[in-house]
Amino acid sequence: MINTKNLIKVFRTDEVETTALNNVNLEINKGEFVAIMGPSGCGKSTLLNIIGLLDNPSEGELHFNGYQVENYTERQRTNLRKENIGFVFQSFNLIDELTVFENVELPLLYMKVSGAERKRRVNEALERMNIAHRAKHFPQQLSGGQQQRVAIARAVISNPKLILADEPTGNLDSANGEEVMNLLTQLNEEGTTIIMVTHSPSDADRSHRIIQLFDGHIVTENMRQKL
Amino acid sequence: MLRILLNTVLRSLYRQKAYSLMNILGLATGVTCTLLILIWVEYETGFDKFHEDIDQVYSVYESQNYADGDVFSVYSTPAPLAESIKRTFPEIKYSTRMVTTWGQLILSADGKSFVEDGGKIVDADFFQIFTFPIVEGEKENPFKEENSIVLTEKLAQKLFGELDPIGRKIEINSKFDYVVSAVIQNPPANSSITFDFILPFQFFGKLWAYDLNDWEANTFHTFIKVEEGVDSDDLAAQLQTYIKDRIKNSNVDLDLQAFVKYHLYAINTNKVGSIWYVRVFLLVAVLILLIACFNYMNLATARSERRAKEVAVRKVVGAQRKGLIGLFLGESIFFTLISLGIAVVLVELLLPVFSDLTDRDLSLGINNIKFLFSVSGIVLLTGIVSGSYPALFLSSFLPIHVIKGVSRKDSALLRKVLVVIQFSMSISLFICSGIIYQQLKFLRESDVGYNKNDLIYIEMADDFNSIYPKLKNELIKIQGVYWVTAANQMPVNFTNSTWDVDWPGKIKDSEDILFQLSFVDYDFIETFEMNVIQGRGFSKLHGGDSLKFIINESAAEKMNMVHTIGEPLQIWDYSGEVIGIVKDFNFNSLQVGVEPLIMMRNPAAFKYIGIRIGEDVEPILNKIRTVWDSTVPDIPFTYRFLEEDFKYFYTAESRMSKIFISFTIIAFIISCLGLFGLVSFVTERKSREMALRKVFGANMDTVFQLLLKEFFKWVMLSNFIAWVLSFFVMEWWLKGFAYRIDIGIGIFILSGFVSLLITFLTVYQQIWKLALKTPVRVLKYE
């Protein structure tokens, strides 16, 4: 599903040049659950953002479902993103002015889904995330765990083929984190490809494969035995 | 989609109540002021336009050129001019003279008498040139009969009540019989020519012995209406030579002024034309609108900055840039539309007050549609500009930047520039209004060269000299009446002048200078408490004092007189000698300097009685009334205080300055809103930093100082810009005054102090608010 060839990402500021990714070659197949690990600053988020088409690589190729996408225009990226990718962030990134329901509904609004259909799907997603009773609340009225569940609901509402999660449990206590991991695992079992950045070995245990990054390089890829 | 959109807009409006309210109200207030001013401007520029074919109507005016380089322009023209040029130039379709009934006339009808001073004396063509609608009676030519009088509806009602006025008799000054031939609509408030009644020109000859064939005297307004398509410059050039043929060796030029300019461009150089106010207020309107718009942009962009995250999230989940641009533009335009709506309501509510303030009958009507449109246009543009910032700038962010919270390049610089411009403008307005206030106060309070307090005067209708000597004898006996004198004009408004003056050592013609001329009685100097520098005033003790002159300092200077007293002087055919010099005193508004003046005693010209009274005004007035009623029982007693006339000079100025100052205050408040918004925006952005500092035990002082320093810097910059700007503008304005203040440093210091104080308080208030919050709240919601 995803294929990278010699991905390089260099950040240039006034004085320093940071090479965040250095010749990253990666292949991720449909239905996989991949965890990316590594010390802080090694380039995990950078890699995830490039895969998610939120950021451009400096060099190298990125293939998505067989299309070469690294030179896509902003418009093409957005279209590709909204049909294929769901995002879950460490800091939730919900819109404060919108209710839980409206936050989850948002991606559908950009996909021309009818009102009744939207309502049905949002309610379904909220129930599934066990947050339906909070539909009319605003994000700031929720706990961190609840907010992350809303964010996951938003990520899955468009039935994406790929979910990118950057430290989804980073801001949560273990019980809430556990719940989020259960949800992700369940989604993966239903066929969604998941790429997750994490610092937690126990979270990584849920994945099929762990990619170890160090200083912008992939150091090891250990296939885990499928449970 | 639209529902969600509207929801987001309204919620963000609600969540940032104070912000949004300030934003919307600031713009609404600014737009309201601008609209009010523009309605007034429209009214002022619309004067006299209700006449049909008004662009074919011209005033003929005279420019008199003097040896000292002065050009003195007046609407006064010779009596034969109107008829003569109409006969000579086929381009001129109609012409009329016009003169105000000098002083009061007594109109008697049905045994009742009324003292009226609002009459015009005109030729029959008047009704062809000016199309005041005639509502009753003779419509084509109201002056068919020589003894016709035309009344306004108002005066007809006053004289005859409900009776049909047409054909009724009116006796004027118990001597002349007139018949009402027509009733004319009251001239509208935006008419330069106002009257209560109109008399045919023959009346002028009946009342005053005046040589109506004299080309050298100039007394009358002349109005002409030309054929369609006539080039007025051509015609004026022809008039030029025409007058030279009539008046030999004349220093007079004739010129034409389109009548539509009559109201705003008074040619009389003694007065600041209303156009000055129109221009100043147009400038103020533009400034206020700019301040309001900048303020709106400022607050709006600051507000949108907080929505960077929203934009990023929307983009991550699939929003296209185009949609986002639409979202922000739509939102911003929606806000400005609300402001516009509020402004229109406010204008409607405030118009009555503003009409009072301007002494004009203003309304929001069809005439103002174009203003409404252009202001709406500017406001919408403001909406678009302030919406474009988030629309284009924020939506161009790659979502990654916002989500990572990295390069939040913001528009701080742009915003600071906007605030500096906005502040410079309002501080300039502040300084200007301060200086204008000082100047007007100075004019009101400055010494005019005589004592204008406790001085009343009586304007006599007729028969001056049969009444005055008797009256003076009786009046002077009253306790509390100190001096009684007579004159042809009061020193609030001298209008007589001549250049036909001869003195020893005068170089013929090349020293033709315009002298003001006044005819005054004995005790004039004493009554007005003027200062005699040399010689004496007119006095009965010295016999007739005819052919004696008193001149003012300026006149003495102009004539280069060394030994003034006893010097021979000749005015027209009168030869006499100078018996005294008075210290210069003002006989016009202080906007004009003192001109050379010659006074002589000529009882035939007297029209006013001046009375110097004691401080105990009421009882003295009662006694004067009693004396009057027993001496002249058939004329009602009317009098005026000189001091009030004096105030009248400055009513226009003081009214305008009041309005100016009000608008300045509003502009200042809007700017303060802008500052407030900016400060709260910046403190808010720093709130996380400060919460953290607090967690780690820092006090707020350092943060406070840091912020304060930052803002002081910008406010001081605004001050400097405003100082320079307003200094030059005000210097230019003050040049128009003969008596003026020097611009002091005080107002500049005050402006600096006030603006810094406001900044200090704003920053302090914001920091205080923040300090009260528990860090947890701040940190949780970041």
Ligand SMILES: Nc1ncnc2c1ncn2[C@@H]1O[C@H](COP(=O)(O)OP(=O)(O)OP(=O)(O)O)[C@@H](O)[C@H]1O
């Ligand atoms: N916009 C940027 N400008 C400059 N340098 C950047 C930028 N973004 C990331 N970097 C640098 O690139 C490197 C990789 O950053 P990245 O955010 O991918 O790390 P990470 O592995 O996600 O770390 P963490 O586990 O702490 O989130 C770091 O050294 C970082 O300083």
Ligand SMILES: [Mg+2]
């Ligand atoms: Mg990271």
